Amino acid sequence: MSGEPELSRSSVLAAYETIKPFVHRTPLITSSSLSASLPGGNALYFKAENLQKGGAFKFRGASYSLERLSPEQLAKGVCTHSSGNHAGALALAAKERGARCFVVMPSNSAPPKIAAVRAYGAHITFCAPSAAARAAALEDVRARTGAAFVPPYDAAHTILGQGTALLELLAQAPEHGERPAAVVVPVGGGGLLAGTALAADGTGVRVFGAEPAGAADCARGLREGRRVEEFVPETICDGLRTPVGKLNFPIIQEKVEDVIVVSDEEVVEAMKLMWERLKLVVEPSSATAFAAVRSEKFQALGIKGPIAIIITGGNVDLSQPLPWAA
Amino acid sequence: MSGEPELSRSSVLAAYETIKPFVHRTPLITSSSLSASLPGGNALYFKAENLQKGGAFKFRGASYSLERLSPEQLAKGVCTHSSGNHAGALALAAKERGARCFVVMPSNSAPPKIAAVRAYGAHITFCAPSAAARAAALEDVRARTGAAFVPPYDAAHTILGQGTALLELLAQAPEHGERPAAVVVPVGGGGLLAGTALAADGTGVRVFGAEPAGAADCARGLREGRRVEEFVPETICDGLRTPVGKLNFPIIQEKVEDVIVVSDEEVVEAMKLMWERLKLVVEPSSATAFAAVRSEKFQALGIKGPIAIIITGGNVDLSQPLPWAA
Incomplete structure (x- = not known):
């Protein structure tokens, strides 16, 4: 096999057919108490990729x-x-x-x-x-x-593979209710966000990224209209400290509605809620997406319908104090 | 409705038909690394009832x-x-x-x-x-x-309702591999263990209980041939401090192969492994079952085939230090 595949929804579909036998079909989890905690009361679909093999969507x-x-x-x-x-x-x-x-x-x-x-x-x-x-x-x-x-995010196959999480989510949603109106995922190198945007193409699902303030190169890049490469990350979100990739950034520019920036305090608060209510071990990077959904900026959009969130990983050093206790 | 239903597998099936619209069909989770950690290498099926509504099988x-x-x-x-x-x-x-x-x-x-x-x-x-x-x-x-x-465990409807978790597990197992050879669940009041034993009746699945040494009234009761009512519980497993119920004990006597006793240290070790590898928040009571499967006594049985474990709950006070750090 050789040559680079087209970066499109149909390529994500093809990727899914290829990797389906190897990946876990991770559960889609709802929480009425977390839904009720949102001003808009939107249903929430959490795609538990922390239960993926290796503990992450990667x-x-x-x-x-x-x-x-x-x-x-x-x-x-x-x-x-x-x-x-x-x-x-x-x-x-x-x-x-x-x-x-x-x-x-x-x-x-x-x-x-x-x-x-x-x-x-x-x-x-x-x-x-x-x-x-x-x-x-x-x-x-x-x-x-x-x-x-095998690059971690800045490569076509990586992006297409990560996009399969949303395809699976969309297939699972009817068991729980309506199709999601929007999906929110964390951004580090942008493999998941670019893949998700490709997978959402033409479906009507609005796509958002979530980024910690201490590594908000993608949000800044969108504002400035150019990829930001030089910055010193300072955030609890150890999975999101990398700059967005070359291949990833233009896809995000074209197809992602916005990248919401959240503080580390908001991340830790969202993370604790997710552990308590979802009973899932999620890493700080994962919690940025739920923190973004809880933010005033996102809530002000007034989106009706379910919001989907991809929980990216659950690899936490449990020998250390939990971040809300540290 | 009135009268007490028969305590049998068909009553558990009837219970399941009744409550199916209300309960979450919780995921069945496997872990190749935890399987590989067992001397026998048995496949493990974890029924994640910590993801049930309210965070527990209850x-x-x-x-x-x-x-x-x-x-x-x-x-x-x-x-x-x-x-x-x-x-x-x-x-x-x-x-x-x-x-x-x-x-x-x-x-x-x-x-x-x-x-x-x-x-x-x-x-x-x-x-x-x-x-x-x-x-x-x-x-x-x-x-x-x-x-x-509505009694917590010593009642027919409670026992039958709890038994539905195993029915669901048996229906999910073919997606993952063979039918389980055995199922292991924690024992407090014995609602889940009695219900599981009824649900397993005639299926060939061997049924085991798991109990912490500091509240091992059920194991002692089986040895002595009578229900133990008086004891002072002393265990980290806050869900398992109650004596086995009147209705529950004879079912356990008749249909459960053994109740394995584990120390609190073994429970905490199993709990940490479950958080790390399964990425699930499970409470100490839940971890007794996996601790039992890891025990020499259980391993000496030489059971071939998958072992099923019901994760009973995930309600943990996360504002406190984790037990392995305390």
Whole structure:
């Protein structure tokens, strides 16, 4: 297989047909008490991708990325750099295919994330925690092993794979009520948001991103009409500290209605509510979307009908105090 | 409606037909990493009743109990005494039917459980934390309001309602693999264990209970051949401190293969693993079943095939430190 697929809804549909046998069909969860807590009382559909294999939606993009590889490429293995959920997802997807996986991780990565990548059988190379050190270490791994690089968000297959979560959500919604009027997802590199926007194309579902104020490069980029690359992230949302990707940004510019910015305090409040009411372990990055839905800015839109939220992941270091107690 | 239904599998099937429109069909969750952590490598099916309405399986029994009431009885409301999940479940089931609900709660009940019962619109009467004070306060409420008493576990409709969780699990299992070889559930009053044993009758699924050492009245009762009523519970499992009910014990004696006793340390370890790997908020009582499956005693049985576990609830006071950090 070769060539880049078109970035369109039909490509997301094709991606879903391909990865369906490999991914969990994660549950869609409703909560009457959280709905009642919103001024508009909208029904809420939470797509629990924290229950996806590897504990995050990233497994979708990683699975689809592996499908583009020829058996010869797969025999040499895959590699990536990541301190977070993409590393675990790729390691697990590679393991399921019997392929080797090489991951470059900053030496200050969270111990549970290192443990997960190791448990999935990947080879870890530690590097200094800088973009330059990561790139150099990855280049070294590629040269040494011939492994194919699978990027965490800035690649067509990744974007299309992430878009499949919304397709599944739309298929599940009729069991719970009406089709959602809008969907809100967190933005880090923008793989999920761009994929979701493609999957929503032509369906009438309005698409929003949610970003923490300490890494609001996407919202700023939309205002300024150009991708923001240089910023120093400072947020509890460890999954959202990366800049939006080159391929991702124009899709977001064209198809996403708005990116709502929330404070870390709003994120922690939303996260606690989700743990309490949904009984789900969700990571701070995941809670940005619900925090955005609760915000005045979003509520002022007066959207009628259900709001869908994609819970992106549940990989939390439970040996640390919970953020609302810290 | 009146008269007591037969305690049999067909009565559980009838209960399920009745309550199906009211209850959530909670997801069945698998985990390859938790399966791999078991010496026997058995597949694990976790029935996530922590995602049930009210955050616990108790909503099933409460819903079925309300169905036995005539419209005249329902007009007067329902009442119960409980410091925990049954109170919330009954309050929510009554609210959905527009019925009044009166709950007697010990004054030392956990604040989040009080808040939940109040949020579901029930009238709360506080009493001193003793069995005698509870009974007196309940009698007073009944005399004053004419509300029908809905017992937490020692009643036919409650037992049959709780048994529906296993029926649903057995219907969901084929999506994941083979039918389970065994099912393991926590024992407090024994509503869930007795209902599960009835639901399993004739299916070939082996039924086990799990009990914390600090409230192991059921295991001791099975050994001694008589129901143990007097003991001072001392366990982190706040949902399992009650003695097994009169109606429940003989069903358990007849149909349950064994009740496995686990220490609070084993419970906390199992609970942490469940939060980390399943990404679910589960309460300590829920974790007894997985702790039992991990025990030497259970593993020594050498059961082949999938093991099913019912996760009973997820109502945890998240403002407190997590038990493994406390």
